[in-house]
Every structure is written in C-alpha cells, then in structure tokens.
Amino acid sequence: MIVEMSQISKSFSGNQVLKQVEFSLEKGEIHALMGENGAGKSTLMKILTGIYPRDEGVIRVKGQEVSYTHPKDAEEDGIAVIHQELNILPELSVAENLFLGNEQTIGKTGWLKTKEMNRQAEQALAELGLNVKATERAGRLSVGKQQLIEIAKALKTNADIIIMDEPTAALTDREIDTLFEVVRGLQEKGVTFVYISHRMEEIFSLCQRITVLRDGNYVATKVIAETSFDEIVKLMVGRELGGRYPDHDLTPGEVKLAVKELSRKDEFESVTFDVRAGEIFGIAGLMGAGRSEVVESIFGYRRADKGLIEIDGKKVSFKTPVDAINHRIGFVSEDRKTKGLIVDFSVRDNISLTNLAAVSSSGVMQTKKEQALYAELVKKLGVRTSGPNQTAKSLSGGNQQKVVIAKWLGINPKILILDEPTRGVDVGAKKEIYTIMNELAKQGVAIIMVSSELPEIIGMSTRVAVMFEGKLMKILDRAELSEETIMHEATGGEKHVRQ
CATH class of the missing domain: 3.40.50.300 (P-loop containing nucleotide triphosphate hydrolases)
Structure with missing residues (x-):
C-alpha cells in the first residue's frame, strides 16, 4: 500500500466529524472516495495532506509513518491536491497562478523566467484542451477554465499521489473526457489517484476501487467491477434512494x-x-x-x-x-x-x-x-x-x-x-x-x-x-x-x- 490511514478521528468544536476511519491506497490505482455532503471525505484528505491535524490514528505514506504539519510537507513527499473550492488569485495571470510558489528564476538573481513560464503554462493547459493566453488575468476566466488551471497546477508537480476533490464539477463533457485521458495516461506511469466525486457515472468509468463514508464513519471498500450504482447509493445514504429524478408531470402555464x-x-x-x-x-x-x-x-x-x-x-x-x-x-x-x-x-x-x-x-x-x-x-x-x-x-x-x-x-x-x-x-x-x-x-x-x-x-x-x-x-x-x-x-x- 502506498498510503495507509488507520483509526483516524477528528472533531471540530466538540462535533466529531471522523470516527476511527480506515482508508488505504494501492500504488497506481484510481480510488474513489464517496459519501454524502458532510460525510468527512474532504476532511480525511485534509488530514492526510497536513491541512488539519488528526486527533487519533496513524498515517503511513510509502511505508513510513508521517505526521505532516503543513501541505508543503505533503507536497515534498509527492502528494498533490486539487481542492473542491478554487484557490485562484484573480488579479494574477494564468501563468502566475500556475507557478505560484514554484516560480522559475534565472540562477540566484531572483529574476523570473517569464517567457518560459508562459510557454509552459499554455502547453500544460493545451494538454487539457484549454487554449488561453498565459498572460490573461485569471479572474476574467469562467469558473470552468479556472478549474482547469487548478488541475494543470496539480498535474505539473510530478506528484506520485494526486487527490482530486470534485475536479469535474465545472467542466463540460468534452473537457472531462480530455481530463480522463490525462489521468489514465498518468496511471499507466504509476501515479496514484484519490478521486472524490458525486457523479456516479464518472466513478464507474474511471476508478478501480471505492471507499464509502457515512456521517464520519467508514462504511465499506468495494471493487468497482464487483458492485453497482444502487449498492453504492445504499451504502452512502443508508437507504434505498429510488429513481434519480422526480416523475415529470409538469404542466406549463402562461x-x-x-x-x-x-x-x-x-x-x-x-x-x-x-x-x-x-x-x-x-x-x-x-x-x-x-x-x-x-x-x-x-x-x-x-x-x-x-x-x-x-x-x-x-x-x-x-x-x-x-x-x-x-x-x-x-x-x-x-x-x-x-x-x-x-x-x-x-x-x-x-x-x-x-x-x-x-x-x-x-x-x-x-x-x-x-x-x-x-x-x-x-x-x-x-x-x-x-x-x-x-x-x-x-x-x-x-x-x-x-x-x-x-x-x-x-x-x-x-x-x-x-x-x-x-x-x-x-x-x-x-x-x-x-x-x-x-x-x-x-x-x-x-x-x-x-x-x-x-x-x-x-x-x-x-x-x-x-x-x-x-x-x-x-x-x-x-x-x-x-x-x-x-x-x-x-x-x-x-x-x-x-x-
């Protein structure tokens, strides 16, 4: 296992949001993490990457017990995160956002390699099907395009573990297909993914295993090929959900x-x-x-x-x-x-x-x-x-x-x-x-x-x-x-x- 999280617990202001949760990753897999809103998915990943400290439990990454105190620690260990909420700085350019914290400089002078960073930024985004000027102000772009910048930023870190929290929420079907091609290509090179999404079709198309949380508790881990949409929904909500959409009996008026x-x-x-x-x-x-x-x-x-x-x-x-x-x-x-x-x-x-x-x-x-x-x-x-x-x-x-x-x-x-x-x-x-x-x-x-x-x-x-x-x-x-x-x-x- 490339990641093992055991007996992880976490509380905020007396409200326990994770209760002895188990989670593990096999090298080179795309592993779905699912659950209703508030189930604890994002919190668990924030604990893994050092954003939140855990109250209880043990974390091992690549066989070593770790206790990250800052996301930079996790990044140096090869873990990158694409967060659900955008972290774009709207007044900076596309390239400046993409290289933020990892700027390229000329020797020890501190001078930025602006042209080179612009070139690499446009190339990285083109691989995701987005053709924009690297010098364009990020805040002028749509939410979907900003999401692709976040994805490109994580992919360019050369991480061997990438956590994707609702990465396709703002993307169209065509952009999702392009992203999936990139993810599968990286998987073939041995990169491991945690994929958090509420889109069941994506999970069954892309992932090999799935872990379900409910109300901060670990429920089950299943092999995608051996489970079904209805079983996963029942594990998530604790009940049969019925049809996905209400009966359509609307009668439009004036x-x-x-x-x-x-x-x-x-x-x-x-x-x-x-x-x-x-x-x-x-x-x-x-x-x-x-x-x-x-x-x-x-x-x-x-x-x-x-x-x-x-x-x-x-x-x-x-x-x-x-x-x-x-x-x-x-x-x-x-x-x-x-x-x-x-x-x-x-x-x-x-x-x-x-x-x-x-x-x-x-x-x-x-x-x-x-x-x-x-x-x-x-x-x-x-x-x-x-x-x-x-x-x-x-x-x-x-x-x-x-x-x-x-x-x-x-x-x-x-x-x-x-x-x-x-x-x-x-x-x-x-x-x-x-x-x-x-x-x-x-x-x-x-x-x-x-x-x-x-x-x-x-x-x-x-x-x-x-x-x-x-x-x-x-x-x-x-x-x-x-x-x-x-x-x-x-x-x-x-x-x-x-x-």
Missing part, C-alpha cells in the same frame, strides 16, 4: 419571462426564448457557449448591449441584481464561493441577506423572525449545520450550495434561475434539490436551469435551449431530448431556425 434578441458583444448574440410558469427550462451547451452570460444578463449582473426582457408581458430593464430581486427573481450562481455566499458570515446571516424585509421591522432586525426563517429553510433543504451561527465557509461544499438555494426560496420567487444547481452536491442531496425544483414548478414558479450534466438536463427539463458559441441553436421539446441530440447542437450541428 409566459412569465420573455427574452427577445438579447445580445452582448463577444459573449452572445440574438438570444430569444420564453419561460412559462410551472416549467423547468434547461439551457445546455459547452463551456464558453454563453449560457451563464445570458442568465447573468437577465438578472442584471451583466448589461446586454441590445434586446428586450419582459416579465409578465411588460418590458423591464434591470440595472443591478437588486432590480431583479424586486421583481421576485432569484439567482443561484455557478460560483457559490464568490457570488453566492459571504463565506465569513453565519448560515443564518446568509439566508437573511436576500430577505431583510421579512426579518426586520422599521429597519431593525428581528431575531425571532430571522431564526424562524433560518429554521424553516434549513429544515426544508436538509442543510447539515451545527447551528445558525456556524460560518458558511465551515460547511461542506454541498451544504453551502443548499444555503445558497435556501436564501432565494425565502423571497418566494416567481422566476428562479439556477446555474449548475447541483454542482458539488451528493446523490442524496441532488434528489432533494430536484424534488424541491419540481415542487416549486408545480406551484407555478418559472425555473431556468443551466447545467453541464446532460442526464440532469434531460431528467429535469420540460424544454432545453442549446447554445453554441454565443448563439441559441435550437429549443428542444421534452420528447426530442437525448444526449446525442443535445451534443449535436452544442457542437455546431446544422444551422437550425430557432423554435
């Missing part, structure tokens, strides 16, 4: 939102569609197709250059997101860390931010109202939290996502925009979010869902708009939906007339 010839230079052009009360309108496409840019323009986060937006048949113009919120439009961003949450605020405060009128009186916050709203929404979405004062940054990624959704449910939206709503969310929580979406649609809410997961798009949508290079290629009815049909349009297809 048009709530109409977008007409919406354009923004260099991002999208002449986008036209409508969304009806009681429907889930999907938007699909590859990275860079303009999906997020369109919905951000609807919400007032970006300003379109031309085109019209109508709500209930009346023209509107949103200069800021506040204008959209005043029309009872909610928006769950694809980037919860920077656009969805104030991570240093408590869970209760984050939920209250979009609901100040409901939790205050004459401009004064009412603690009882705030607590009642928190309790209602946390229960409704099944947020795992130690209490209302727990900071958002201390929650697991999936529970952070639930808090983002909760704060928008508080405004009682009539239009709800969801950009990658289940990114980083476990299979059980996904089902809960899907059920909530379905219930909201049945109550007459018009829902727009942007998603990179084609099974999710197909399983949840009444209609799907497919975008390619900033253009809306076609709107598909539910009866037309298939992965082949969507991908045909998403990769250019024929120049269909919009329907």
